[in-house]
Amino acid sequence: MVSNLLSHIKQVAECPSFSTYEERLHPYIYSVFESITDDELIVEGNNLVFRLGNNPNKPTIALTAHLDKINHYGKDYPDLLPVAITDHYIEGAMDNSVGVGLLLYFAGKAKENPSWPNLLFFFSEMEESKGLKEHPDLLKNNGKDFDHGMGARRIAQACIDKDWLPDQVITLDTTPLFKGKQGIALYAKHWELNGLEETESLRLITEQVVQNFLAIDSTIQLHNNTNDYLHYGYEFNAHTGKDIISIALEPAIYPYHQKGERVFIEDLMQLVQILKAYLKYNDKLRK
Structure with a gap:
């Protein structure tokens, strides 16, 4: 598991897919998905959406990650960005190579777990x-x-237009909130930060999801912060008339928004086990 995941993260982290240049990552992503699914939703811009499974009797979970990196190198950036892997951490442009690598890893594992929920994979620009x-x-x-x-926002609107609606959206990114220590954070109250009018029904089903994650691993820490999970939470709930859960699950990163970002390998292993257990739990649910 570790070598496969780290290989994906390394390949992604080496690519100079800076903001507005996310298409540089597309060939690698397509190389992974070509043996998994050809069910793709075309979205404006540098965004990619893939679907695995369309069983109406199963819940649909969207896993999301953003493609863009911050350019810390200026105009004279290297063809391959530096990446280092030790026994304890992976270092490089980890925001959000970690999230993209995790999506690619879970896309591959989905073939081995056909009983998992229907899955959508959202790769976003900017x-x-x-x-x-x-x-x-x-x-x-x-x-x-x-x-x-x-x-x-473009991904959410395209999914709404084509009726590719998830029941839950789980954004995988990296969190600076642990300030150099290990940890996994869960963000869930997007309405506190995105201006969406909170409803009791959305709050209750979101709280149930939070409790399900804590039942899997009680060391998960509840925080809140800004990332794409806010946009998915707003767009899907404001424009569908449905309660669609949006959360973010994130391993620690340090330093943050700088060269040489590090993510702990133990955190990555822990997050994978958490999400596998969560998908296994959801494969028992019926809509």
Whole structure:
């Protein structure tokens, strides 16, 4: 498990898929999915959506990660960004190579677990805002017509238009909240940060999901922070009339938004086991 996952993360982290240049990662992602599924939803921009399973009697879970990296190198970036792997951590452009690598890993494992829920895989552009704020000259067209979170919003709208609606959205990213220590964080109250009007029904089903995760692993820490999970939470709930759960599950990263970001391998192993157990639990549910 570890070598396969780390291999995906390394391949992703080496690619200079900076904000607005996310298409540089597309060939590798397609190389993984070509043997898994050809069920793809075309989305505007540099976004990718794949579907595994369409059984109406099963729940549908979307796993999401953003494709873009922050450019810490300027115009003279290397063809392959540096990555180092030790017994304890993987180092490099981990935000959000970790999330993308995890999606690719779980896409491969889904073939071995046909009883899992229907799965959607969302790969989004432009999650990062740092480039837009600080170095728009490093973005295509000097950042004009690009917006923070536009990828997640485009994906959600495309899924709504084509009726590819998930019951739950789980965003996999990295969290700076542990400040150098190990840990797994769970964000769940997106309505506190995205302006969505909270409903009791959405709050209750979200709380049940949180409790299900804590039953799997009580060391998960509850926090809240900004990332694409806010956009998915808003778009799917504001524009469908349905209660669609959106949460984020994230291993610790340190330092953050800098060169040489590190993620603990133990955290990655823990997160994989948590999510496998969660998918196994959900394969027993029926809609």
